[in-house]
Amino acid sequence: MLSRSAERLYWLARYLERTESIARLVSVHMNLLMDLPKDVEMGWLQLVKINGAEQVFHEKYTVANEANVTRFLLADASYSSSLFSSLIAARENIRTSRDLLPDEAWEQVNEMYLYAKNNLDAIASRRNRVLFLNEILKGCQRFTGLLSGYMSHNNPYLFISLGRYLERADMTTRILDLASLLLSESRSHELRQYETILWMNILKSLNALLMYRQYVRSRVNGGDVLNFLLLNKNLPRAVACCIRELSGCIHKLPNHDGLPGKLLALSDTVQAIDTRQTTQLELREILDDLQNKFGDLHTQIAENWFLQVSAEQAD
Amino acid sequence: MKSIWENYKTEVAYDELMHSEFQPRPVSHRLCQYLNSLNKDDIDKRKVAAELAIMEMGISFTVYSDEGNIDRAWPFDIIPRIIAAKEWRMIEQGLKQRLTALNHFISDVYSEQAFIKDGKMPGDIINSSKNFRKECVGIKPRHNVWANICGTDLVRDKDGIMYVLEDNLRVPSGVSYMLENRVITKRVFPELMQDIDVLPIDDYPTQLYDMLVSIAPLKNGRPRIVVLTPGIYNSAYFEHAYLAQQMGVQLVEGSDLVVEKDDCVYMRTIEGLEKIDVIYRRIDDDFLDPEVFRKDSTLGVRGLMRAWKAGNVALANAPGAGVADDKVVYAYVPEMIRYYLNEEPILPNVPTYLCSDKDQLEYVLEHLAELVAKPANESGGYGMIVGPHATPKEIADFRDIIKKDPRNYIAQPTLAISTAPTLCEDRLEPRHIDLRPFILQGEDTFVTAGGLTRVALKKGSLVVNSSQGGGSKDTWIINGEDG
Numbered sequence: 001m002l003s004r005s006a007e008r009l010y011w012l013a014r015y016l017e018r019t020e021s022i023a024r025l026v027s028v029h030m031n032l033l034m035d036l037p038k039d040v041e042m043g044w045l046q047l048v049k050i051n052g053a054e055q056v057f058h059e060k061y062t063v064a065n066e067a068n069v070t071r072f073l074l075a076d077a078s079y080s081s082s083l084f085s086s087l088i089a090a091r092e093n094i095r096t097s098r099d100l101l102p103d104e105a106w107e108q109v110n111e112m113y114l115y116a117k118n119n120l121d122a123i124a125s126r127r128n129r130v131l132f133l134n135e136i137l138k139g140c141q142r143f144t145g146l147l148s149g150y151m152s153h154n155n156p157y158l159f160i161s162l163g164r165y166l167e168r169a170d171m172t173t174r175i176l177d178l179a180s181l182l183l184s185e186s187r188s189h190e191l192r193q194y195e196t197i198l199w200m201n202i203l204k205s206l207n208a209l210l211m212y213r214q215y216v217r218s219r220v221n222g223g224d225v226l227n228f229l230l231l232n233k234n235l236p237r238a239v240a241c242c243i244r245e246l247s248g249c250i251h252k253l254p255n256h257d258g259l260p261g262k263l264l265a266l267s268d269t270v271q272a273i274d275t276r277q278t279t280q281l282e283l284r285e286i287l288d289d290l291q292n293k294f295g296d297l298h299t300q301i302a303e304n305w306f307l308q309v310s311a312e313q314a315d
Numbered sequence: 316m317k318s319i320w321e322n323y324k325t326e327v328a329y330d331e332l333m334h335s336e337f338q339p340r341p342v343s344h345r346l347c348q349y350l351n352s353l354n355k356d357d358i359d360k361r362k363v364a365a366e367l368a369i370m371e372m373g374i375s376f377t378v379y380s381d382e383g384n385i386d387r388a389w390p391f392d393i394i395p396r397i398i399a400a401k402e403w404r405m406i407e408q409g410l411k412q413r414l415t416a417l418n419h420f421i422s423d424v425y426s427e428q429a430f431i432k433d434g435k436m437p438g439d440i441i442n443s444s445k446n447f448r449k450e451c452v453g454i455k456p457r458h459n460v461w462a463n464i465c466g467t468d469l470v471r472d473k474d475g476i477m478y479v480l481e482d483n484l485r486v487p488s489g490v491s492y493m494l495e496n497r498v499i500t501k502r503v504f505p506e507l508m509q510d511i512d513v514l515p516i517d518d519y520p521t522q523l524y525d526m527l528v529s530i531a532p533l534k535n536g537r538p539r540i541v542v543l544t545p546g547i548y549n550s551a552y553f554e555h556a557y558l559a560q561q562m563g564v565q566l567v568e569g570s571d572l573v574v575e576k577d578d579c580v581y582m583r584t585i586e587g588l589e590k591i592d593v594i595y596r597r598i599d600d601d602f603l604d605p606e607v608f609r610k611d612s613t614l615g616v617r618g619l620m621r622a623w624k625a626g627n628v629a630l631a632n633a634p635g636a637g638v639a640d641d642k643v644v645y646a647y648v649p650e651m652i653r654y655y656l657n658e659e660p661i662l663p664n665v666p667t668y669l670c671s672d673k674d675q676l677e678y679v680l681e682h683l684a685e686l687v688a689k690p691a692n693e694s695g696g697y698g699m700i701v702g703p704h705a706t707p708k709e710i711a712d713f714r715d716i717i718k719k720d721p722r723n724y725i726a727q728p729t730l731a732i733s734t735a736p737t738l739c740e741d742r743l744e745p746r747h748i749d750l751r752p753f754i755l756q757g758e759d760t761f762v763t764a765g766g767l768t769r770v771a772l773k774k775g776s777l778v779v780n781s782s783q784g785g786g787s788k789d790t791w792i793i794n795g796e797d798g
Contacts, residue, residue, distance in 0.1 A: 001565075001584050001585050001586075002565055002567060002571050002582060002583065002584055002585075003571075003583050003584060003585055004567075004568070004570075004571055004583075005565070006585045095373070095547070095556070096547055096556070098556040098557070098559075098560045098566075099542075099556055099559035099560040099564070099565060099566040100560075101560075103560070106373060107371055107372060107373070110370075110371060110372075110373040111371050114370055114371070155585065159585075253585065254585060254586040255585065255586060255587070305585045307570075307571070307583060
């Protein structure tokens, strides 16, 4: 398998995972706000914050209201991590990797792109936005499903998995960042009243509510939710599970060098976390640390397998 | 209700489907019957369905412009073009004969040059050809085949005879559109496809793969094959990716490949370097290897010619094969068939005046207003003039262009190339078409059942190139009583 192709498939998967995450995040947030009284401090800006995009956002918009934030996160092609930008990037990557994937994979991504492009204006209306997000989520699921059903689980497939799980692990820590805000000591009495609803929404944003109920078998509370989403090795969007998947892929790939060891260490780090004992500040540090480690992991993967373009070719 | 056939004019040229406004030819009898059973709404729906399929399948080609490159959806006309199997079998034989003779000729040009020594062609034509590569002299590709993939353009004149317009032996494109057109037709007219016995075309990628295997340098083991593309910004990138995907081989760019000290070609993979046996290259000779050809090429692979000459890698088409893709050389193909194969040509050439010949040049300059004149080495319909459609000033200017470089110009009578019914707004109108079948030659020779029918969508236009307002149609070769 070409190094160039490995890199493109990896990014294809990252961008599609990002597309799906943003769709999920916005959709859960809309639901949450419908449940909360208007004066609670869970505004739209939180969504911008967890994507680390406050500065970019404020360069373009003054008010962080629903219209602006959703346009920014979903439709803004000039913001590189918006849903539409991610979809464009995913399409470019798959367009240049068609030789490795089943026909349907390209058609699926292309259809999603065309759908998004034709419906960007419609998302201003809340009702249309719900339809839009549903369609995107379904599209991403179809893509995952058809690869899993149509494609040999070969090296190209492994690079797609690497991209997907690394992006997913990263996104889960970002969503937990949002949750950590909920633990703030200074949170209002008002917000404390709605805590259960907030935690339930965190679980929903990761499709984990049912699994949480079956596994934890206690009422929804912050410490348990955090532990479940970080440490559980079977929940697809839990950090520990993503690491386990990454480790599985890396073991099967040739020339994995020191990577298995790194992942083992990462897994140990995660398992040592106990959120029931942490303060909000400590939690944020833990999550920051994890995000940095995922960044390092990416660098390692790139160094190991991707095409290192030398100066003579860069032209 | 108005008929979609209203005012259908068949007197402009030979019409492929219709004798007259009211009478279909035998081959199109069933199709016409079917079309007449649809109302305008039905036809519209099918047209929209085809457009949607093209968008979703992402069938596109790239157009270069000052504002950057635009990826345009492939313009497709849903009404198929039909040829009877009986006629097709003759054309198929003619195409095989032609490519066989052309490959004899290319081998000859790079070895003894007997064709020239025996006085069949002036040696100057080869010496002055910009596609003659002296680096290729003495090389013997497997099966002595240089042009493995050929796209031959056919047109039918008013007399109903199919003529060969040109042979594309460098990097002919269009085959992916031929294949995708059929996929779309199957989606749009499933009822029709079921009832009529249309010869299938979807074995092309398999045939291409088998041909590439047959030219691999090593007999043992499974050869590793790649498609070499100039990259995403090439107008035919869609096709490169499509063919690689259909054959299940790697699509590579120049920077993915490297020639090592052992003169073998390797690709850079996640497991390190992997040896390559066959390259289906979609890059022109000029850009193939900066060591030998253009020094500034960043698309090719340094040392590729060394590896090829050492017999360590097969290139399809072989470098230098383009020497026969020259409209001056074209004029000699009927003679090649007689000379190398001792046969009479099955498919006729369009009569061609060579401006390199003094008498013929004189005739061309005098009669330019009636002729089509074109450069010997261009493709894509660029740099040509259609006399009857040109202004006196354009004709005068073109005379000067020819006089400056007579070797590189030829002229042909303006053909009344055939038409086929094409959906325009709310009814069918005749539009001029051509046909590009694809011929593969390695150990065996294979011809696609039909080919890519290109159509000049603009009324009266004779230019079918997609870069200049052309579209395409599905092409049906039909068997049975109708055929």
